[in-house]
Amino acid sequence: MSATAPRRRRRDTPPPRTGGSETEVLRAFLDYVRTSVAAKVEDAPEPRVRTAMVPSGTNLLGLLNHLTWVERSLFLGETVTDWPSTFHAGDEDRVADVTARYREAVERANGVLDGCADPATHLPWSRPGRPAPTVRWALVHMIEETGRHAGHADILRELADGTTGR
Numbered sequence: 001m002s003a004t005a006p007r008r009r010r011r012d013t014p015p016p017r018t019g020g021s022e023t024e025v026l027r028a029f030l031d032y033v034r035t036s037v038a039a040k041v042e043d044a045p046e047p048r049v050r051t052a053m054v055p056s057g058t059n060l061l062g063l064l065n066h067l068t069w070v071e072r073s074l075f076l077g078e079t080v081t082d083w084p085s086t087f088h089a090g091d092e093d094r095v096a097d098v099t100a101r102y103r104e105a106v107e108r109a110n111g112v113l114d115g116c117a118d119p120a121t122h123l124p125w126s127r128p129g130r131p132a133p134t135v136r137w138a139l140v141h142m143i144e145e146t147g148r149h150a151g152h153a154d155i156l157r158e159l160a161d162g163t164t165g166r
Contacts, residue, residue: 040153048160075109077125
């Protein structure tokens, strides 16, 4: 992007206004950051969406791929044996593919959460030697994880094409 190119600014979306239960508040904020990070990736230009613009090698498509695996692991109980590899989308993956997989994982995770009314209960899966976390812990962790990577995506998207905002 040249120094004279105009920056595209998205309209910022304010945080959700929620009432009700602890779980409703946590789920609303989780959906808020999920939507934000997906929006950063869904219309990002190829090949910049997969270009590492920081020394760590992080790129937009890899971030969303990683968050897909975190959703699957945390809420669905799927096992991930190589976390670093989740930060890389396949060469054949396009933005639409990775975004669709993320949204599908979120939908499945929300289906699990729909069956968990009490935040003190454990998610309905277990692994040998490792019980599932409580719904409360899982929601707070996923808000932290997604929010952290949404911040990374903000910076990467601005570096990619100058787009800012949520």
